[in-house]
Amino acid sequence: MSIDAQSIDLKDRFADFFYKNLETLKDGLPEHINEHREKAIQSFQKQGIPNKKVEAYKYTDLNPAFEQKYRTYLRPKSIDFDLNDIFHCDVPALDTHVVLLLNGWYYEAKTPQKKLPNGVIITSLREAANEYPDLVKKHYNQYADPEKESLTALNTAFAQDGVFIYVPRGKTLDKPVQVINLLMDEEDGMSQHRNLFIMEENSHSQVVVCDHTLSQRNFLTNSVTEVYAGQNAQMDFVRIQNEHNGSTQLSNFYLNQERDSRVMANTISLHGGLIRNNYNLRLNGENCENSTMGLYLTDRGQHIDSYVHMDHAYPHCRSNQLFKGVLDDYATGAFNGRILVRQDAQKTEAYQANNNILLTDDAKMNSKPQLEIYADDVKCSHGGTSGQLNGDAMFYLRSRGIPLKEAQLLLMYAFAHEVIGEINITPLQDRIHELVEKRLRGELSRCNYCQMHCGDAGKN
């Protein structure tokens, strides 16, 4: 096997950096977090930064992004102003528990009530690890698999903070938790936060995650989110990715569902330089329901790669994956979706579709749906399409006097609607409709009143 000298360098650079700063990384965190670090960095060193030789990364080489120099935030960066002054989420009628992460660190000044009367906890991972050690220990790094994903290994080695949400048995979150990831610095920066959401038996919860870049520097985020949905738990998860073209966003989502649980996850990627979304979903009990959807709108040199691993381990579960994208200019994308139906998972229903509209000849999409089925009584389907807007529909609209541009917009908007329509948080759905329309019109897709314009930044 040939050895790529550059990536060896890079691996070792991260390992060196790790060992030099190990005490800082461990500082303030209990053993049950820190004990995973060294094993993780070794695992990372074995795997290296993914490049196109790795099957799951066939269309996305992460080395160029990692080779850049970044400030790493081993301690929270102090800022001498109130973030609330420059950032205000602008989704009307959306009432949420807002939690801010600044460059991967929990922003205390914006902390809501940490413990709600019904026992719900919303706080930093750091605080949770110290305050609720048993709870964190039971779930932390139990669903993420550093051995199989080097980005997760890297995150596990370096993670120091993130968001912790706990909804106890039988309880309901009174309103959605909104996690806002802000990236802001006068230098290029890299952050690796780690979220842990524990949704116990019979709980109901909604979580919204928004990603924003607030300054024009290049940023790399390598995050891991672990979600545990207990028996009969119901959870809606919506993520809105809206970062500028100088950003690299690597997101590793691990979900474990127990029997009778239902999780709907919906990711809307409005803007970003390089986005890689890894979804590892395990249906770990009978009668689970999972819907994982994504909508991505890319243009210019943007690249988005979605990777889904849906693991049907028990009978009578239903899963539905729908990923749709509109690619303009010379944007590129990849979709790699794998459905694994284990031998015991009889009566599985698993569906997967990836549909793309390529607006130019230069836009490219690589789609690779995969089924791996070991049970014999299942209903599964997968499929992908990539093409232009429907010519018959275009002509129909134009023959009624609707101009070409407007007809294209109507059709793209209709195409996107199938994903947006599944968002269960109504004010958010309405707002996303608006944002998507603006994005498709090529207008600013800024979704807050902040002074920095993510959408603008991408247009420079």
Next chain:
Amino acid sequence: MLQIKNLHASIEGNEILKGINLEVNKGEIHAIMGPNGSGKSTLASVLAGRDLFDITDGEILYEGKNLLEMAPEERAREGIFLGFQYPVEIPGVSMMNFLKTAVNEQRKHRGQDPMKSSDFLKMMREKKDLVEIDSNLTNRSVNEGFSGGEKKRNEIFQMAMLDPQLSILDETDSGLDIDALKIVAHGVNKLKSPENATIVITHYQRLLNYIIPDKVHVLYGGQIVRSGDKDLAIELEEKGYDWLRKETTNQ
């Protein structure tokens, strides 16, 4: 209003229209009949501006303007309407949004302000009654899940909303039961005025019992082989297209 002169059109090298000549004046209803594959739908598509066809010869003047130079949306705004043989389903685009956009584009073209929502709804109600279209249909996506008859009625409904100068109805009657046919014909007759004109393309004479044409043309092999008044349709119905086929071949 419309003059078609020696129109030749082909698709992927196959000539479909081989020299069509036709003149339509204000206040007239023309019926174009002919067997399958004679070029009826091609003619309709070319008039509406579908770009699948190459125009190899001839010209079309509409109100004195060169129609062939205009994009489909410009033709629509100038008052041309095509009722589709196979109306297209467009999931995700609501009828309401579609019609509102279309009506307001037309108004913009005429220098009028966009319609107020209340006025628009009122107009929709009136026009819906004309074609007895189910109210729920306008809450759905364009043609999505509509039955064959609903789709055809929806075409006439759109025609009513857009109030065109020249309507071309491409086999609007095919696949309709007699009740639906009457409703469609009633709609067309109601919308007729001395200022507009209609071209009804049909395979069957049946429709012409309800829409009385001023002129009937028979299209065969890409040419108009015979023109006459409404009696020609009846003659055709009796003798069948074979009669003309023989005559044409003998010539």
